[in-house]
Amino acid sequence: MIPAQFDYVAPETVQDAIAALAEHGDDAKVLAGGQSLLPILRMRLNAPGVIVDLGRIPELQGISEEGDHLVIGAMTTYAALLASEAVSTHAGVLSKAIHTVADPQIRHRGTIGGALVHADPAGDVGAPALALGAELVIAGAGGATRTVAADDFFEDLFTTAVRDGELLTQVRVPKHTGWGAHYEKFVRVSHQWSIVGVAATVRSEAGSIAEARVGLTNMGSTPLRAKAVEEALVGRPATDEAVRAAVASVADGTNPPSDLNGDSDYRKHLATVLTRRAVLAAAGA
Amino acid sequence: MTRIQVTVDGVSYSDDVEPRTLLVQYLRESLGKTGTVVGCDTSNCGACTVHLDGVSVKSCNVLAVQADGHEVTTIEGLATDGELHPVQQAFHECHALQCGYCTPGMIMQAVDLLNDNPDPSEQEIREGLEGNLCRCTGYHNIVKAVQQAAKAGVTS
Ligand SMILES: Cc1cc2nc3c(=O)[nH]c(=O)nc-3n(C[C@H](O)[C@H](O)[C@H](O)COP(=O)(O)OP(=O)(O)OC[C@H]3O[C@@H](n4cnc5c(N)ncnc54)[C@H](O)[C@@H]3O)c2cc1C
Ligand code: FES
Numbered sequence A: 001m002i003p004a005q006f007d008y009v010a011p012e013t014v015q016d017a018i019a020a021l022a023e024h025g026d027d028a029k030v031l032a033g034g035q036s037l038l039p040i041l042r043m044r045l046n047a048p049g050v051i052v053d054l055g056r057i058p059e060l061q062g063i064s065e066e067g068d069h070l071v072i073g074a075m076t077t078y079a080a081l082l083a084s085e086a087v088s089t090h091a092g093v094l095s096k097a098i099h100t101v102a103d104p105q106i107r108h109r110g111t112i113g114g115a116l117v118h119a120d121p122a123g124d125v126g127a128p129a130l131a132l133g134a135e136l137v138i139a140g141a142g143g144a145t146r147t148v149a150a151d152d153f154f155e156d157l158f159t160t161a162v163r164d165g166e167l168l169t170q171v172r173v174p175k176h177t178g179w180g181a182h183y184e185k186f187v188r189v190s191h192q193w194s195i196v197g198v199a200a201t202v203r204s205e206a207g208s209i210a211e212a213r214v215g216l217t218n219m220g221s222t223p224l225r226a227k228a229v230e231e232a233l234v235g236r237p238a239t240d241e242a243v244r245a246a247v248a249s250v251a252d253g254t255n256p257p258s259d260l261n262g263d264s265d266y267r268k269h270l271a272t273v274l275t276r277r278a279v280l281a282a283a284g285a
Numbered sequence B: 001m002t003r004i005q006v007t008v009d010g011v012s013y014s015d016d017v018e019p020r021t022l023l024v025q026y027l028r029e030s031l032g033k034t035g036t037v038v039g040c041d042t043s044n045c046g047a048c049t050v051h052l053d054g055v056s057v058k059s060c061n062v063l064a065v066q067a068d069g070h071e072v073t074t075i076e077g078l079a080t081d082g083e084l085h086p087v088q089q090a091f092h093e094c095h096a097l098q099c100g101y102c103t104p105g106m107i108m109q110a111v112d113l114l115n116d117n118p119d120p121s122e123q124e125i126r127e128g129l130e131g132n133l134c135r136c137t138g139y140h141n142i143v144k145a146v147q148q149a150a151k152a153g154v155t156s
């Protein structure tokens, strides 16, 4: 099926894009890589009157380094992130997670900003963003910007801190240079969305875990950060036994969905297994 | 209507399109390039794969207006002077198709894969073709064709 009719604008600056959103209000919808939005429009699940395409705004593209942060433009594609040595060196868990997203064709188009704002709980980008403590720069009316921590960004199913009329412009990622990283994604067939996924990044010192960050995919209505597990891991040796004990409670307080791929209890069990694997792999064990 | 200018298989076209027109629709219905096919409604199958500025995309999941000012290569643009592209030749020789419906997309993705990684392992070939579904072959001969093309040292 093809989308319902809409008008199309392709501004060349963030300012013009925000002005277009202000002009059209509720009737406008932002288009990034289109890899989630176009299927939605084609299935007629949504029928905006105006599409504001961000694809012609150079300032939203690219990856740079600012001191101890990586700064990633919202329109940077998965493929560009995977090709970036800066990302694999300083934010390894993001590279690892993105490698598992969809397929090469979709990774050539899909963007980090689109993935984060779309906020599908089974999407693979939220968990590493949480694990890395990313900061999300949002531009609004008049071009004013605000910065929201990843911990406060995901509000509910498909809902983030980005309000109508606003744009996500940048993802600022504190460098995790020298941290080990792993993304453990559980699927039954290839090319599937995560049934459960776990992003882990670990700083090791002399064979034991000095610091750990853990994000969970599809364990609730938003990606989640497993703070209690992060704390329990500190100071532990990177052995199967020690990590198994530290991550045993990772599913406590989560509310994962039940669907054809598995019921909620099954996902809770999976989360403990996958977290152990992800942490051990990130610690190089 | 929005005016777009797109180069497809080396020829420049200028057309008025409705913004909602999908790239695959534009290729098939406006330009008559029916070599690119549609196999699904969900952007899963990969049958519609073309190259946009040299990299593979699913043309059912790109708007024609997004291709404005850019360059598209379809399966119809791969052969040169009646000579099959080496990946096409390898698909032919390895019997990498049965009904042939997935083949245009499979070949376009295989070319992209080899551009990216000229010497892929079997596992890398299978992962690189993850977004292309085939209901007939069981993939075995498709993988063999890509291996043969890689040996022949293919670049686009
Ligand atoms: C077959 C298939 C398989 C997939 N498999 C996976 C998978 O395994 N894992 C996974 O994580 N994802 C998967 N995806 C989804 C893919 O990752 C999408 O690319 C991504 O979710 C959306 O990014 P986009 O740039 O394409 O955004 P779009 O589709 O263009 O936009 C998505 C939403 O975000 C809004 N938006 C986009 N950018 C901004 C911005 N800068 N500011 C404000 N709002 C914005 C849009 O208005 C829209 O509501 C799959 C998609 C397909 C079609
Ligand atoms: S028709 Fe485009 S992916 Fe199936």
Ligand code: FES
Binding pocket: B096, B097, B098, B099, B100, B101, B102, B103, B133, B134, B135, B136, B137
């Ligand atoms: S040959 Fe029939 S779908 Fe692949």
